[in-house]
Amino acid sequence: MTVDDELRALRQPGATGGQVRHLARRGAYGGFTHGLAPGYVQGNLAVLPADLANDFLRFCQLNPKPCPLIGMSPRPGDPTVPELAADLDIRTDIPAYRVWVNGELVDEPADLSDWWRDDLVAFVLGCSFSFEEALVDDGIEIRHISCGVNVPMYRTSIPCNPAGPFAGPMVVSMRPLRPADAIRAVQITSRFPSVHGAPVHLGFPQAIGITDVTRPDYGDPVPIGDDEMPVFWACGVTPQAVIAEMRPALSITHAPGAMLVTDVRNSTLAVL
Amino acid sequence: MTVDDELRALRQPGATGGQVRHLARRGAYGGFTHGLAPGYVQGNLAVLPADLANDFLRFCQLNPKPCPLIGMSPRPGDPTVPELAADLDIRTDIPAYRVWVNGELVDEPADLSDWWRDDLVAFVLGCSFSFEEALVDDGIEIRHISCGVNVPMYRTSIPCNPAGPFAGPMVVSMRPLRPADAIRAVQITSRFPSVHGAPVHLGFPQAIGITDVTRPDYGDPVPIGDDEMPVFWACGVTPQAVIAEMRPALSITHAPGAMLVTDVRNSTLAVL
Numbered sequence: 109m110t111v112d113d114e115l116r117a118l119r120q121p122g123a124t125g126g127q128v129r130h131l132a133r134r135g136a137y138g139g140f141t142h143g144l145a146p147g148y149v150q151g152n153l154a155v156l157p158a159d160l161a162n163d164f165l166r167f168c169q170l171n172p173k174p175c176p177l178i179g180m181s182p183r184p185g186d187p188t189v190p191e192l193a194a195d196l197d198i199r200t201d202i203p204a205y206r207v208w209v210n211g212e213l214v215d216e217p218a219d220l221s222d223w224w225r226d227d228l229v230a231f232v233l234g235c236s237f238s239f240e241e242a243l244v245d246d247g248i249e250i251r252h253i254s255c256g257v258n259v260p261m262y263r264t265s266i267p268c269n270p271a272g273p274f275a276g277p278m279v280v281s282m283r284p285l286r287p288a289d290a291i292r293a294v295q296i297t298s299r300f301p302s303v304h305g306a307p308v309h310l311g312f313p314q315a316i317g318i319t320d321v322t323r324p325d326y327g328d329p330v331p332i333g334d335d336e337m338p339v340f341w342a343c344g345v346t347p348q349a350v351i352a353e354m355r356p357a358l359s360i361t362h363a364p365g366a367m368l369v370t371d372v373r374n375s376t377l378a379v380l
Numbered sequence: 381m382t383v384d385d386e387l388r389a390l391r392q393p394g395a396t397g398g399q400v401r402h403l404a405r406r407g408a409y410g411g412f413t414h415g416l417a418p419g420y421v422q423g424n425l426a427v428l429p430a431d432l433a434n435d436f437l438r439f440c441q442l443n444p445k446p447c448p449l450i451g452m453s454p455r456p457g458d459p460t461v462p463e464l465a466a467d468l469d470i471r472t473d474i475p476a477y478r479v480w481v482n483g484e485l486v487d488e489p490a491d492l493s494d495w496w497r498d499d500l501v502a503f504v505l506g507c508s509f510s511f512e513e514a515l516v517d518d519g520i521e522i523r524h525i526s527c528g529v530n531v532p533m534y535r536t537s538i539p540c541n542p543a544g545p546f547a548g549p550m551v552v553s554m555r556p557l558r559p560a561d562a563i564r565a566v567q568i569t570s571r572f573p574s575v576h577g578a579p580v581h582l583g584f585p586q587a588i589g590i591t592d593v594t595r596p597d598y599g600d601p602v603p604i605g606d607d608e609m610p611v612f613w614a615c616g617v618t619p620q621a622v623i624a625e626m627r628p629a630l631s632i633t634h635a636p637g638a639m640l641v642t643d644v645r646n647s648t649l650a651v652l
Contacts, residue, residue: 290582291578294563295570307563311609335587
C-alpha cells in the first residue's frame with residue numbers, strides 16, 4: 109500500500125486519529141491533515157519551556173475563545189497527552205513541526221528528536237476544523253473550502269487578556285455567510301466552546317480594526333457576495349502570534365495545516 | 381388601595397400573573413401589560429369559530445416561529461386554558477379586547493360577555509416580552525424600550541406556510557444591536573423557541589422585502605446606530621395580519637399591548 113493509498117483510506121469514514129498519527133510517526137507523511145480521519149478532533153500545537161508554561165496556561169485560561177486548551181503535557185518533558193489519546197507521542201505524531209529560537213524560524217523537522225528537552229511543555233489547542241465539520245454537516249457552505257484555499261485570518265483591535273509576558277491582539281478567521289446561515293452558524297458553533305465557540309463579530313470589519321477585508325493578514329482572501337456578511341471567529345493563530353511576538357528562547361509549533369489528530373470525536377466536544 | 385397603587389405593586393418582583401388577571405377580571409384596568417408581573421409569560425390572543433380552528437391550529441403548527449402556540453381552549457366554547465393557569469377565564473382576564481366581524485373592527489370591549497359563543501376556540505401565542513426579558517437580564521439594551529415606543533414591525537417577503545384559508549407574509553419585529561450583542565441575542569433567544577426563538581434575519585432588510593427600515597408597517601420607528609445592525613425576529617402580529625386578511629365572520633384578539641398574563645414563568649420556556 110502506497111502512502112497515497114493510505115491517505116485515500118484516511119479520508120474515508122472509519123479512519124481513526126491513531127492511523128494518521130502512526131503515518132506521521134513513521135515519517136511517511138509531512139502534509140496537511142484537513143479531511144483526514146473525519147470526525148476526529150484536530151489540534152494546534154504550542155510547546156514552551158517550563159519557565160513560561162504557567163504564564164501561557166494562564167493566558168489560555170484568560171482567553172478561551174482564541175486559545176481553547178484541549179490537552180497538555182502531564183508534566184515537563186513528558187511527550188504524552190493522555191486526555192487526547194492513550195497512544196500519542198507529541199514528538200513524532202504530527203506530520204511537520206516548526207522550531208523557533210528567539211522568535212526566528214530555525215527548523216521545520218518531521219519529528220522533534222533533535223529538539224525535545226526535559227523541560228518542555230506541550231499545549232494542544234482546539235481548531236476550527238471541528239466546528240467547520242458541524243457547519244458543513246448542516247449544509248452550510250464554507251467559502252475557503254469551496255475555493256480550495258486557506259481560511260482568511262486578520263489581526264484585530266481586540267486585545268487579548270495578558271498573562272505575564274504573553275499579550276497581543278486577537279487574530280480572527282472569517283467565513284462569509286448569508287444572514288440566515290450566520291444565525292444558524294452562531295447556534296451551531298455555540299455548542300463547541302472548546303474549538304473557538306460562537307463568532308466574536310459579524311458584519312462590520314472596521315469595528316474590530318480590520319481595514320480591508322479583502323487583504324487578510326494570514327491565509328487567503330475569499331469572495332464575499334452582496335447578500336453575505338463576513339462572520340469572524342477567534343482563531344488559533346492568536347497564541348502563535350502572541351508567542352512569536354515575545355520571542356521565547358525556544359518554542360515549537362505544528363507546521364501550518366499539519367495538525368495533531370486525536371482520538372477524541374468532534375461530536376463529544378458539543379456541550380449541548 | 382387605588383388601581384394606580386395596585387399597578388405599582390404589580391410591577392414589583394413577586395407580583396403574579398393571577399393578580400394581573402384578577403385586576404382585568406374586575407374591569408379595573410384596560411391598559412398595557414408590559415412590565416406587569418415580571419417573570420411571567422404574557423401571550424397574544426386569537427379567538428376563532430370552531431369551523432376555522434383546525435386550519436388555524438395547523439397554520440400555527442406549520443409556522444412555529446411567527447405563531448408559537450402556548451395554549452388553547454380544551455374544547456369549543458370552553459373559556460379556560462388550563463396549561464397556562466388553573467384560574468383563567470379567557471373572556472374576562474385580558475385588560476382589553478378587539479372584536480372583528482368580516483375583518484372590520486366593531487368593538488373594543490373590556491370583556492367578552494357580549495361576544496362569547498359556544499363554538500369559539502381561543503388560541504394563546506407566545507410573545508416577544510419573554511425573550512426581551514432574557515435579553516435585558518443579560519445587559520442588552522432593547523431600543524424601543526429605551527425609547528418608550530412600540531417595537532417596529534414589518535411585513536416581509538417571507539411567505540408563511542399556508543393552511544386552508546390562512547396564508548400571507550411573515551411579519552417581523554426589529555431590534556437594532558451591535559454585532560457582539562446580535563451574536564449573544566441569537567444564543568439567548570434560541571433557548572426560547574416557544575416565544576419566536578432565534579432571529580430570522582439580520583443585516584440586510586432588503587433581502588427579506590423591507591425597502592425602508594425607517595418606516596415600519598406597524599409600531600414605531602427606532603434609531604439604528606452606525607455600529608449597529610437591524611436584527612429581525614418573527615412576530616406575533618403575523619397571525620393577526622393573516623386572520624385580518626381572510627376576514628372571518630367573527631374573530632377576537634387582545635387589544636394591542638394588553639396581553640394575557642399567565643401563571644407560567646418565562647424561565648420555564650427555556651429549552652436549555
